[in-house]
Amino acid sequence: AQSVAQPEDQVNVAEGNPLTVKCTYSVSGNPYLFWYVQYPNRGLQFLLKYITGDNLVKGSYGFEAEFNKSQTSFHLKKPSALVSDSALYFCAVRAYSGAGSYQLTFGKGTKLSVIP
Amino acid sequence: DAGITQSPRHKVTETGTPVTLRCHQTENHRYMYWYRQDPGHGLRLIHYSYGVKDTDKGEVSDGYSVSRSKTEDFLLTLESATSSQTSVYFCAISPTETEQFFGPGTRLTVL
DSSP, rough: OEEEEEOSSEEEEETTTEEEEEEEEEEESSOOOEEEEEETTSOOEEEEEOOOSSSSEEEEEEEEEEEEEETTTEEEEEOOOOGGGOEEEEEEEEEEEEEEEEEEEOOOOOEEEEEE | OEEEEOOOOOOEEEOOOOEEEEEESSSSSSEEEEEEEEETTTTEEEEEEETEEEEOOOOOOOOOEEEEEEEEEHHHHHHHSOOGGOOOEEEESSSSSSSSOOOEEEEEEEE
């Protein structure tokens, strides 16, 4: 069965510093990987995805993610953190669920706090 | 929120009462999903739909049923609400079973 692990419940980073939010996955076959962000009292917003191709994926709001097949990781990164990046971040993997359909399995989320 | 609305946005109900949550989309996407979000669990899939009248169970489907009679509407019903169903419920839509787009959520409290 597929799974996603976000090993850090919380990440604190100073404004202007680079940030990394970690994600590792387990899935059969080629992975489709996603990052979402959730601001307080809002739904999840899609940030970026990896399906195939370049291992470095660029997404919304200056975020990027690096796919590493050998380490089964898909870490989210940003070169310079903003206070407004403070939010809850979810990693997800798509997996085949049978009967011709696919589902997303989400990690438990990582709370990012950017300190002014 | 990508042409997707949820109603009601907040609801307080009592144990044993039926509850129906509605998800409405204006994107004409084929796939629709219901999730619940609980602290420490992330998002867990309850039910999903891959077309009108085509639905299937997710990871945490016990105590929930769904219906989709039109492309734009996906209903989630709690037949007899329990306190363990207190949660925030999110609907999501997808055109192609890749990225999903989420609604604003419904906060349900079962007393």
